[in-house]
Amino acid sequence: MLFEIIFFGFVTLVGLSTLVLIGTRKVLYAAFALLLILLGIAALYVFAGADFLAITQIIIYVGGVLVLMLFGIMLTNRPPQNLSIRFSNPFEDAAKTDMQPKTKMRNAGLGVAVGVGLLAIFVYAIQKANISEIGWIKNASQNQEVIKQSTIQGLGIQLMTQYVLVFEVIAVLLMVALIGTLLIAGKKENKVL
Numbered sequence: 001m002l003f004e005i006i007f008f009g010f011v012t013l014v015g016l017s018t019l020v021l022i023g024t025r026k027v028l029y030a031a032f033a034l035l036l037i038l039l040g041i042a043a044l045y046v047f048a049g050a051d052f053l054a055i056t057q058i059i060i061y062v063g064g065v066l067v068l069m070l071f072g073i074m075l076t077n078r079p080p081q082n083l084s085i086r087f088s089n090p091f092e093d094a095a096k097t098d099m100q101p102k103t104k105m106r107n108a109g110l111g112v113a114v115g116v117g118l119l120a121i122f123v124y125a126i127q128k129a130n131i132s133e134i135g136w137i138k139n140a141s142q143n144q145e146v147i148k149q150s151t152i153q154g155l156g157i158q159l160m161t162q163y164v165l166v167f168e169v170i171a172v173l174l175m176v177a178l179i180g181t182l183l184i185a186g187k188k189e190n191k192v193l
């Protein structure tokens with residue numbers, strides 16, 4: 001009975017926090033509602049027997065991403081935009097616009113070529129690798145008693161044997177997202193009013 005009360009308490013917490021997140025207009029309140037949602041979902045993972053997912057949820061999302069968002073929200077104090085007119089050299093602007101399309105096309109083509117080449121190398125290497133014959137994976141898959149004790153070892157074995165291609169594709173996608181974030185964050189605003 002107590003187990004069910006606690007479970008439905010966390011379900012209610014996640015549901016109410018979701019309504020607050022959807023309904024609020026304040027970014028800080030939305031971030032705190034997201035914090036409660038993520039903690040509630042981690043608790044539901046514990047009830048489902050997925051201890052590794054619960055700890056990962058708390059460490060990565062609550063401990064890393066959400067705290068970073070909160071610091072970003074609280075420490076960002078943007079002053080009002082200055083509407084002063086900025087004059088620029090027309091010859092510099094013409095030179096920049098003349099070179100940019102060629103450079104952008106060349107960089108895009110080079111990026112696509114490198115990406116396709118890396119993808120081909122990864123797919124070839126994963127298909128040729130005989131992962132099920134690695135010693136520690138073979139021993140772990142034969143020892144079923146150890147796997148039943150915790151979900152961590154079972155997840156590790158599944159990720160490195162059955163789902164290794166998906167695991168590597170996700171790693172590449174995360175790396176691409178990180179590089180894209182760096183490129184977006186590094187762009188300077190060149191606005192002329």
